[in-house]
Structure formats: C-alpha cells, structure tokens
Amino acid sequence: MDSTSSSLRLVIVGGVAAGASAAARARRLSENASITLLERGPDVSFANCGLPYHVGGEIADRAALAVQTPQTLKALLNIDVRTNTEVLEIDRPSKRVRIRNGATAELEWLPYDKLVLATGAAPVKPVLPGADDPRIHTLRSLADMDRLKRFAEQAERIAVIGAGFIGLEVAEQLNRLGKRVAIVELQDQVLPLLDGSMTNLVRDELRRHGVEVILSDSVSRFDPSPSSLVCRLGSGRTIEADLVVMSVGIRPESALARAAGLVLGPRGHIRVDRYLRTSDPDVYAAGDAVETEDFVTGEFVAVALGGPANRQGRLAADHIFRPGQTKPYLGTLGTAIVRVFDVAAGLTGWSEKRLAAAGRPFEAVVVNDNQHAGYFPGAKPLALKLVWDPQTGRVLGAQAAGLDGVDKRLDVIATAIMGGLTIDDLAQLELSYAPPFGAAKDIVNLAGFAACNIRDGLLKAVDRLPAPGSAQVLDVRPKPLAKAYPVPAEGVLNIPLAELRGRMGELDAGRPVVTVCALGKTAYFAARVLSQRGFRVSSLTGGMRGSIDPRSPAKLPTA
C-alpha cells in the first residue's frame, strides 16, 4: 500500500490552471484524500489561453476549450467539484471556509486540513468616464468569450486598448473576422514587455494586415454617440468603435487572502515561499494571484502565465502530500510568446529596459539570421536579442522576433538561463542541425559569438545610427543593395566589404566610423578590418534589419 493514502481534506479555491492542476496531482498522490474544488464561475479547467482563438474562429469548436468538466473530474479523479460556488471567508483558526452556493444561495462551512488558493486575476478596468458602457469588453472567462464573440459578430469597427500579448491576439483574431481593428497602446511600441527595436516586426505585421496601430496614446474617456462608442484619446484623437476590448492588465484576486490576514506583496499578490505556502503553512497559493521569486534575481515578482500556474499548482499538491520529497519552486522566468499573423515575438528572462530600470549592469546584442540554413528553401528572417551580465557572462534574458523558430530559440535560452549558462556556453551549444531545421551555426550560437566578441573587445556594437555629424557611417553592403535600401542617414559612404582593404583611404582616420550592413555580420567583419588598421570603429548591431527595418533584405534576389 502506498504511503500517501492519508484521508486529508484538501480544499482548492479556483478551478482553472493552478487549481485544476493541484487537484489532479493531489488525487494521483492520494486515493483517500477528500478533494473539493470550489469555483466561483460556471466552468473549471478550461483553456484560458485559447479564448481569443475561439472569438476569431480559429478554434472553431468551443468544446475543445473545456479541457475537463465537473463530471469528468468526478469520474476520472473522484474530485468533488462545486461550480458557481463562492468562498466568502477563510476561518484560519478553525481551518474552514465559508461558501455560498450560487444557485441556492445556501451558506456552508467547509473544513480543510490544507487549503490551496488559486483565485487567479481579474482584468483591470480603468476608472474612466464612460467605461461602464456595455460595449466595452474584457476577456478572461468562457462567459467573457461568448459575450465578446456574440457582440463582435455584429460590430464592424473595434478598438482594442492595450497592445500586450492578449491585446495583440484579440486584435489579430478580430481582424481575421474581417473587422476594422484599431489598437491603442500607451507605450511607444507594441508588446511593452519587450525592448522597442524587437517589436517593430510585429507592429509592421499588424499594419500590413490593416490593423491600425496607435502608439504613445491612451483612452481618456468613452463617449457614446448614436451610432458608436467614441474613444477619446489623450492626444485629442478619437476612434469610433462599435465595440471596445480592454486589455490593459490584470490585478490579483487576493481579497479573500487579504481578509484572512495572509501576507501580500506590494501590489496585492499573495506572497508564497518556494513550496507555494502562504504565511499560513496550511494555506497554499498558486497561479496568477501569487508572487514568487524571480529565477534570475530571487526578488519577488508576479508573472501571470499559464505554464507557471500549472506547475505551481502541481508543486503545491506535491508539498501537501510529500513535503519531504518536494523540490522547491525554482522561480519564474517570464517566458512568453505571441503569434501575430505570420510573425511571432517573445521573451524570456530580463529585458534590457527592465535591467536598465532596475539599475543592474548588463550588455546586450542583437543578431539577425534565418531560422534554418539559408541555402534550404523556406529560410525566413529571425532576430535574437541577448542580454547578459558583463561581470559573469551569465545569460539574463533574450527576445526573439521572426517568421519561424522564435519559440525554439526562446525555449533554448530559457533552458540556458535555468542552467546558469554563460555567453561562452551559448557559443558552444550543440543544437540539432539538418537543413530543414537549423544551421551549423544556429542563431543562438551566433548570439553567443557576438556576445563573447563584445566581452573580448573584438566587437564594439551600437544599437542605433550615430547622431548626424558625430561619426562616419560606412555602409559595407554590395552597391546594388545599398542603393535599393539606403541607410537612413546623411553622408553615408558605401564601400562593400570586398573592396574595403583597398579603399580605406576614403575614410577619415581621425573620425569615428560606424559600419552598417544588412544583418550586422558584415559590418562586424568590416569593423575588424578597420580596427586593426587603427580606426575607432563600432558596428550597428543587428544591421538594417535589426535596427531600422526588420523586413529589409540581406541579399537582392539573383536575376
């Protein structure tokens, strides 16, 4: 007989990612435990991350989103699932929760030996004039989704407020339905978690598909008109919309924990230790409502993502039933990705802007290449930004954007960060290579090479064109390409790399030089030539594609 067959009473509040994971793992560990899953809403264990795709019809079958139902959880896992059931209060001294049955309004005290709070997060609804208009939607539950889908079918002009991951997914899917979509973002870029230059591809892709992208602006009020809802922006601009989707962030659902006197973080998240225990050792918490340690720095961070929520729920159950054998939660990296039409972008670990804001030392480089060998059909551009600790060389984060292979590189670097790997290690990673899948030197290797070159003083990278007059700009691309896609700067000199050794005299040895090419590689080669001849030279990291135009070609097509 198994050692975990105690008859412990486990109560779980919240039945989606973290809660359902905790319940399922608990049952594997104990057939005898009494497991009760309380869910305020009508649904449990649904595929939250799939909601935008049913709105747009890409996931046609709504039933596909219902991963489990109360009935299947009962049948497969012998779990007592109570939907439409709100928890009103946690009585920690007596170890019980007071619940209200939404259908009958009956109240009941439910005793627990261990409690798991998986209460999630709710969309932020900014307090703005007109913000209670029924045409304004958020998207967090199946009910939200059904409502949005129904109203979107009637709408023609839709405004999406907030260009984060969910906002972009919603905008893409509404565009897919043939709607006229405008997206408004307070920052001067889409995907505010990423560094600006890594988001240009996504912005351009939105525009290419007819989505209006309005940056550095925000809604100040909503004015209903007879025919529409007018979104008045801070800039004075107005957008007429039949429907608005607010996607400006979420806040943790931690009122219950707060009322019970559990320790919360500064922004209201439930604070948990590395075993997902709250300040009460009989109360665990997991998922979007909690803050956990950051993997890189160990600081408390709140990251609302499906992967961590699922693993936290599982780990909480592990610790409840097998405390001595449970490995601690290692912390959250914040690995995230979004597909926007034909492109994808994402990040793992720390961004440059986040490091800069925290005053932490870092170095960064952007490399551009293809997702697989350029000589194999279907090669598509991919950009990778790498951020590392200049003292130790340890990788701190990465961002990727491109048409294919973005997820793979993020996953490789997320794994590298979890392994404590350095830029030297990335240079030596042995990734799978056959022409349809990769390259002998994968872009991750290239990023490692470039980072080591910077560390070793072989490469001085700049991430933008120099201010007019401050340096000579040297375009080292072949002449036809330089002509077709000129570097947007004054007085650019074009000397293709192949001619550079013979034409150095055309440069002023007394003034600094910035070399520019398509991808950043040839510019580096040129900079190596020049620096060894005494020039003060730096090269534009990521090249034209990385810094100016992410879809600019590396070669002209051969006629």
Added chain:
Amino acid sequence: MDSTSSSLRLVIVGGVAAGASAAARARRLSENASITLLERGPDVSFANCGLPYHVGGEIADRAALAVQTPQTLKALLNIDVRTNTEVLEIDRPSKRVRIRNGATAELEWLPYDKLVLATGAAPVKPVLPGADDPRIHTLRSLADMDRLKRFAEQAERIAVIGAGFIGLEVAEQLNRLGKRVAIVELQDQVLPLLDGSMTNLVRDELRRHGVEVILSDSVSRFDPSPSSLVCRLGSGRTIEADLVVMSVGIRPESALARAAGLVLGPRGHIRVDRYLRTSDPDVYAAGDAVETEDFVTGEFVAVALGGPANRQGRLAADHIFRPGQTKPYLGTLGTAIVRVFDVAAGLTGWSEKRLAAAGRPFEAVVVNDNQHAGYFPGAKPLALKLVWDPQTGRVLGAQAAGLDGVDKRLDVIATAIMGGLTIDDLAQLELSYAPPFGAAKDIVNLAGFAACNIRDGLLKAVDRLPAPGSAQVLDVRPKPLAKAYPVPAEGVLNIPLAELRGRMGELDAGRPVVTVCALGKTAYFAARVLSQRGFRVSSLTGGMRGSIDPRSPAKLPTA
C-alpha cells in the same frame, strides 16, 4: 591598434566546414596573418549537409550550396585559397607541408607557424564482390552529388545501403524524384543511433511513401546483370537496382596525421585536446577527422557533424591567436536530426542502447503528447524519450520523433544537458507557451514529471507488453477506442479509467497488472489508483503510440 595583428603564417588543410570556419575566424582575429587554405578537391566551403536535397531537387539551385568560393574568400577575407591542392607530407621539425598542385603537378614546400588539419572523413566502401561497379555511388562532395544526380535521373530502381541519417535523406529525396527506392539496413531498425522504439514512426513513414525498408539484412555481393546491378543480401534475398547509394558510415581522413606521427585514437581519428591541439602543439585538428571528449562522460568520441566541425574550427583559430582568452571546447553531445517526408526524428546525448552497451546505470521513459496545445488546430503527435542517471537525476540524453517540434525538444534537452540539469529541472522548465507554439505543460515538462515519478516510486514503467500469462493487461481507454485499436495481447481487460474505481473487483489482486492506454498518461493515472489499493501494477510507457503503433490515435474523432 589591435593586439592580434601578428604576421603569423597559418596553413589550413581542408576547406569545408571546420577548415573554412578556422580561416574566417583567423582573419577576424588578425588582418596581418598569412592564411592559406589548401583543399584537395575543386570546391571549398560548400554546404555538405545540403547535398541530398539538390539530388532530389528540393534545393533547386546548385549555386546555393556554394557558400563561398576561392574568389569570395580572397575578396572578403584575404585568404589564399588553393583548390585541387593535395598535401603530401607534414614536416613537423621544419614546420612545413609539402603540397602538390593538381593542375600542374608542381610540388612545393609551404612553411607554417601553425597548422590546422581539417581533413574530414571519407565514406566507407566495404570490400564486397562487385563493389567497384560504377553504378555504386557515395555522397560526400559536390562532385559526388553531381554524379549521383546525373545517374539517378536515368535510373528507375535505386537501392540505398544503410539507414542512418544520410541514407534516409537520400532515400527520401530519390523517392521524391519518383524512383523506386529500397533501403537496406543491417540493424533491425532504421536510424541505428536511436533506440528501436523511437524509430518506428520513421520506418512507417518511409513505407507509407512507398520506400521499401529491409531491416536486419545486408549486402553480401553485387552482381551485374545485363539490365541491372543485383544486390545479393545476407538473407538470400536479392534487389535489382539501376543504381546503388552506399551510406554505411565514414572513416576519418587521417593518413597525413598518422604519417606525421601525431597521436591517433583507436579508430584512427586525430586525438585533440580541449583546445583542438593535436599531440604537436603547433598542429591543430578539427572536424570529422578528430576525436574529442564526450560532453557527458569525458571519454574520447568521434562524432562527424556539421555543427561541432564549425565550432571546432572556429575555436582552433581562437586558440592560435588568443590562447590565453580561449574557453575550452566543452565536448560533443552528438545532437542530430533527420526529416523523412512528414516526420522527423533525432537524438541528443546518450541513447539507452549506448548506455546499456557501456554498462552505465540509467533510467528511461517515453512520453507522448502533441507539439502544442491539443485544443489548437494543427496539433500533431510527438514522442519524447528521456534517459537519465538514476543516482544524480542528471539528464543523459533524449530522443524525439514526431510530425512537428522534434528539433525544438532536442535543442531544449541538449541545452539542459550542457547545463547539467536534472529531471527535476526539466519538470520546472519554463518554455514559451501560446496555443500555436506549446502547451502549459510542454512535453519536456511531462518527461520531467514522468521521470521524477519513476524516481519517486510513483510510476513503474514497462516498455513492452508483458509475456503472455505473466500479468493481467488492463486497457483503460474508453471502450470505442479500445475496440477500434485493440491492444495486441491475449486476454486484455478493458476498464476505462472513469469506471476503474467501481470495477476493481474484476481484477485478480494476486497477479501483477500492466495498465495500457493511448499515450501512457491515463495508464499511469490508473496505476496510481490501483497501487494505492494494493495491486502490483506497472504501466506501459508511452502507451500504444509509444510502444506499438506511433500513429495510433489518442481519441476517436467526435462525430
């Protein structure tokens, strides 16, 4: 002025992956070095791994394979490239090589300060009766490719001998050309480097496309007939072919090193240290001709792959010009992948069979899932096998096979191995998740979960059905699926998991039970239920899909 501007004389023998990489990196590090690249053949720096794809026409443009030419290497890198130039002898005491110009037959002594041997490997041509028939081809150079392509166009029936990575690529591409292809492999599986059960998908895919796959057999002689070349196999079987491609392995091109008295390994590979130095510190070697340390065990291994060759060549140049700042080569993992029509398979690190042959302790598990969230359109089956050290939990290797996402999982686990990660770490990897790209619990997480469950005694996995009569086989799939795709064993009892708690009485508590399902997961859940009720129970790892039929469905389509 840069510190690396010495006028060192560097001579590199061999101009493909390792040699060209060494030359290019050397020039970045020193403008003043004299760099000479000697190549016996007519081409340098070509895309070796692309050769099969031009034969089949998937890479239509032959010029795409010529990454660089002697002219571009001169123009871009100021490298003195001498093709058709054979090195006859290394005079180590005087630090010079004797070379013969293939065109003029002139002999010359060429002095070096540092020498890099990147001589590669040659296809093994077994000594068999009839093996010198001109219809028998190998594929290693552009010239081989041109010849094979030309003859293949005339051929109708083609035999490929050897079902390793290259053999399968060639077979796939020749099938693509409409040829009748038979492939003969000595082992009882394709892809002999992988464990057998992970190769069934590829074998079935070959057959599905009409490639005849003959296993556990080998050619004993070739008999020319008026209309064909008859391959006589060890089994007595014959194959009539118009053309034969031998792809049974390679041997290192180390005669020059051997004659110069450099230390070689037991199978004739040039032995190098962690800076790619041979036993003569002025002579480096890199690429397919060398043996380096295995990343996992530190033993010397010879792994002929493009990625390691490129990085080794680069690292050798680093050590020549900046010995104090060069990080050691970390060793080779043997990460490799192949696409075969619509599927892919590959490995990284150690396989179960290699560990077993070396007498090393290991545990293994196979998990089956999809490459991304099952609720998102386009979900496709993927199998992942994980091998780890039972003492430390350290990941030793992985194999993957499936229709999509194989490369990503191999790359993640290759990175994990290089980071020294354990099965507990894999369970916590935070990989990118949005429905088009992954799942909240990626298959890599699932492999980590399953491995930890085995380590913790929660899961007892068996990798095949029990011998008849030795255990009760319990199929826990829903009845329609169990009926449509029955478990191939005698006396199988079908109790769907949802009914198991109420029907345990149908099992004989005195006899062991093996639970079986589609993917291995439900069988594990059932085993947890039963083991807690006192049954001796194990579950079939990977389920029907992993062990019996890799394309068997996990669900029946809903009507």
